[in-house]
Amino acid sequence: MSTEYKPNSKLDPNAKFADNERLKTQSNYLRGTIEADLKDPLTGGFTADNFQLIRFHGMYQQDDRDIRPERAKQKLEPLHNVMLRARMPGGIIKPSQWLAIDKFAEEKSMYGSIRLTTRQTFQFHGVLKPNIKEMHQMLNSVGIDSIATAGDVNRNVLCTTNPVESQLHQEAYEWATKISEHLLPHTKAYAEIWLNGEKTETTEEPILGSTYLPRKFKTTVTIPPNNEVDVHANDLNFVAIADNGKLVGFNVLVGGGLAMTHGDVNTYPRKADDFGFIPLEHTLKIAEHVVSVQRDWGNRVNRKNAKTKYTLDTFGADAFKAEVQKRAGVEFEPSRPYEFTHRGDRFGWVEGIDGKHHLTLFIENGRILDYPGKPLKTGCRKIAQIHQGDFRMTANQNLIIAGVPADQKATIEQLAREHGLINDEHTVQRKNSMACVALPTCPLAMAEAERYLPELVTQVEGLLDKHGVADDSIILRVVGCPNGCGRAMLAEIGLVGKGLGKYNVYLGGNREGTRVPKLYLENVGEDVYLPALDELIGQWVQERQSDECFGDFVIRKGIVAEVKVSKTDFHA
Template sequence: MSKPNSKQDPNAKFADNERLKTQSNFLRGTIEQDLKDEITGGFTADNFQLIRFHGMYQQDDRDIRAERAKQKLEPLHNVMLRARMPGGIITPAQWLAIDAFAEERTSYGSIRLTTRQTFQFHGVLKPNIKDMHQMLDSVGIDSIATAGDVNRNVLCTTNPVESELHQEAYQWAIKISEHLLPHTKAYAEIWLNGEKSETTEEPILGSTYLPRKFKTTVTIPPNNEVDVHANDLNFVAIAEDGKLVGFNVLVGGGLAMTHGDTDTYPRKADDFGYIPLEHTLKIAEHVVSVQRDWGNRVNRKNAKTKYTLDTFGSDEFKAEVEARAGIKFETSRPYEFTTRGDRIGWVEGIDGKFHLTLFIQNGRILDYPNQPLKTGCRKIAEIHQGDFRMTANQNLIVAGVPADQKAAIEQIARQHGLIDDGHTAQRFNSMACVSLPTCPLAMAEAERYLPSLIEKVELLLAKHHIAQDSIILRVVGCPNGCGRAMLAEVGLVGKGPGKYNFHLGGNLAGTRIPKLYKENVAEDVILAELDQLIGRWATERLDNEGFGDFVIRTGVIAEVKVSKTDFYA
C-alpha cells in the first residue's frame, strides 16, 4: 500500500477496511455471487461494505425490526441508492424514468433529494437492484463512487441567474467528477453485464482507494449553498467580467465527529490559494493523492482530510500538493460568502429564461394527502423543456423556462402543493437528514421530527414579534454530519431517542462552526432555551444581526475559531 512520500507506518495495524479493499479485486468482491443468494435479502461479509463503492448502503426498516425478530425473521433488508449527478442537473426524461422506478420498484415510493445535490432511492429489495442500475444506465445515470472511500458526488452552486457563469462552473464539476472516478470496471461488470476485464491499477485513488470518504464542491460566491466547510476540497469560482478565470482552493473541511471522543471534531476548510483554470484537474488529483498517502489508515475515526491537515500541518500538506503537481498556489483572490439559502420562487436569468425553485421539505418527494408532490413533479417533467436542478439544500429548481411556459408550470406546481405561499422563512431555512427509520446510524429522529419542531420555533418567533425572521436550524439523527448541523445557527445532533446535543453559534454565511450549548437534552429544554434567547435577540440585536452572531456577541456561547482547540473548550 505504500506510495511515494507515504506517511503510513508499514508496521502499523491497519483498520479492517484496508484489508477489505485490498482483497476486493478492485471493488468486485463476491457481490455477483451474493446477488444470486435467495436465502437472505442482504449482502454478506465484505460485500456489505463493498456495495457502498457502487453507490448503495444496505439498510432495513427499523420500525419493524423488533417485530420481525419476534417472528424469527431477519430484518427486512433493502438498499438505498445514491445517484452520481455532478452539479445536480437532471433532464425531464431522466426524471420521469426515476419517478416510474420509485413508484413501481421501491418500498417507499419516494424520490429523496439529498444534501449531496442528488437523489436517492430508498427501500430497493435485492431482486430489483440490478434492474435499478440498468434502468439508470439506460437514461445516462450511474451511482459509481457516491459512497465508500472515494471522491463522492461533486456539488456545484446552482445559481440560476448568472447562467453562463453557472454553466462554466457546472462543466468543471463534471470534469472533476470524471477525473477522480475509480478506473475499475467492477460497476459495469456486476450491474450492467459488462465484459469482464482485469484491473491492474488505480492511478489516482490507489489499489486501496482513499483512507475515508472524500467530498468536493465547486461554488460561486456570494452564495455558499454547498457549505464549503463541510467538504474536503472546494473550488471557489473567481470571475472577471462574468467569465470564470480560476478558483480559490479550500481544503480540509468536514463535520463528522463521534460522541464522547474529543479527538474527533468538525473543522473548517483552509484556503490554500488561487489557481488558474488550466490547473484545476491537476490540483484536484494531487490533493486527493496526498490524502491517499498521508491519511490515517489505522483509525478510521481520524482518517478524513481534516485530521491529516491537523496531524501534519496545513502548510506541509499544501507544499506536498504543490510539489506533486508542479504548481504553486497564488495569493487568494478576494471573495465573500453572504448567503447560502435557495431563492424560493421565480427568478429571471441573464439569458431571459425563468427559473422556479420549489421548496421540498426535507427533500422527500412523495404524494401526501392534499399535497401530491410527486405527481406534480411528474406533470411538470412531462411538459418542461429545460432541466431540473437539485440543490444542496434539498430543493428542486425547474430551470430554463421560457416566458410563455411560466404560467402552465406555476399552475401545476400550485395545484400539487409544490408552491405554498404560507411557508415561512423559518421553514425555508430548516433542514434534516433522513435518520429513522432507514438509517442504521440514527440515534434520534430528524426528518420525521423536523416539521413539528419548525412549527414550535415559528410560534416562538411570532411570540417575540419577529415572525418574518428566521434562524438556520438543522436537525440530524447522529453526529456523522449528513444534514450539516455543524454549520447551523442552531444545530441539534441526535444522542438518543428524543435527546439531542444542542449547538449554537454558526452564522448566516456558513463560515463558522457552532459550539455545544446543552448536552443530551429533550425538546422541552431546547424550546425553553430558544424562547428566552429569541426574546433577547428580538430586542437586543444590532441591525441585520443574525441569531448566531448575536449569541456570540452577547456571550451566550463562545466562538469556535479553531475547531481542534475551541470546539470542546
C-alpha cells in the first residue's frame, strides 16, 4: 500500500494546501538547507523553511522577548537561539546522562537550566547557533537524541512512571520505547546534519509518508489508576490492562487534544474516544495504522483543524476506527474495565515490589536551576554522582530518584534536603499546580505562566486557608496561550493567557483528568478572577458533598455547564 499522501475524497480536492505541506514536500525528507544556514554568520537564526524544519529535529527557534525592544533600539536582530526537547520515551534517564546534560546546560546555554516538561522529558533553553551542533553530538555521545520531538510527527511517547509496581511499569515502559522507535521518521537527515553522518538518499517514509503528518501527534502508555500523563490530551493512548500484575494488552483511546485558537469556534479541546481492547501482539500494528489513517484523512488545508481530534469529528469516530481495523487486519475487542482515580505524583519515598526505593521530588515549574538558598541543579548533580539507579521525569514536571537501595536512602535524602529539593512546607495545592514556559522565551505566549505561577499559587493557598481547607487542593494550571502545552484544558481551574496580565478562566475539569472545563470569565485580570475564585471556593467549602472536588462542585451547581461533547458543548 502506498504511503504517499492523497487528499481524502471527502475533502475538497480543489482546496489549497497549507504552506507547511509545500515546505515538507520540498524539504528533501526534512533536510532543507539547514546545513547552509548553520554556516551563515550574518544571522543567529534560521531562515525561510528551515525555521520550521528544525522542529522535526527537536528544536524551536526563539529569542528573549524581555530584551527584544532594547535590541531593536540598537538596530540588532532579536537574540535568536533554540530550545531543544529531547526524545526520552517514558522519561527515564541514567545518572551518567544527567551529568552530561547538566554540564552542557551550565556551560553552553544562556539560562543554565534544565527544564522538565509536561512531555516527560527535558529541554535546553537558550542555545546559540554556534553551539547547536555540539549539543546534538554531546547528546548522541550519551545515547540521547531529539529526533521527532516537534513537528508533524509522532512526538515523545509518555508512560506512567508508577515506580511501585516495578514489573508492570517495566513492561509498559518497554512498549512506550517500542512505539516510539516504530513511529520514528526513517530519513537520515538528523544524523547527516548534526552528527556528520554519511549522506544517503531517502526514497520513502513507510509509515509517515513523504509529507509526514498533517499536524503534531502525541502518544502515551498509561497504567491505571494513575492518569498522570493526561490521556485526554493526546492523539493516541494505550491504557494498560493487567491480569495478576502481568500486562496482557491495552485499551486504545484515540482523538484527544487540548489546543484551540482564541475566537475560533471551530477549534476546541476534546477528550479521546475509547476504541476497545487489543492484545499485546497487535500494539505496534494498531499504533502504525492509527497514524496512517490520520496521515491520509487529516486536514492538510487548515492546520487549525488538522489534528486527529478534528479528523474523528469530521468523518466520525466509527468510520476512523473501522478504517484502522481494515488496514491493521485487527478487530478491537470490547474495552476491559479500568478506572482513573488520580493523576498526581506520589511525593516522598515509596517502596517498590522489588524492594527498591523511589524518591519523588517536587520541582516547581520543572525548572532545575540554582536559586538563592535553593541550589536545585547542584543538588541533582550531586545525587547523580552517587546514584546507582535511574532518574524518571514525570509528565507533571517532577523528578523521581528511582531504584535506590535501602542503604543509600539516607544519603540521597540528606542531599535533597540540603539543596532545597525537599521542602516540607510545600502545600498540596502547590504540588497540584502547573504552568507552561510562556514568557520570555516562547514566541506564542500572550501572558505570563511559569513566572506567574508561584505568586498565583500563594494567592490560592491564601483563599483555601481563609475558608478553612488549607490541606485541600484544586488542580490549577496556567498557560500563556491556548496551544495546550500546560494542559490547562483538563484542570479544575485553568487560566489561559489572552494578553499581558489577562486570562480566560475555565472551570469544571476533575481530579481524574476525564472532563474538559468550560469558559467562566473572559479576558480578565487578578482584580476580577481572584475575588470570583474567593467566592466560589467559599461556596464549595460550605455546600460540597462528601469529598466532592471543586470541578465536580461547579458542574453540579450549574456554575458552568458540563462539556460532554466538545464540538457542540465547549463554545455553547
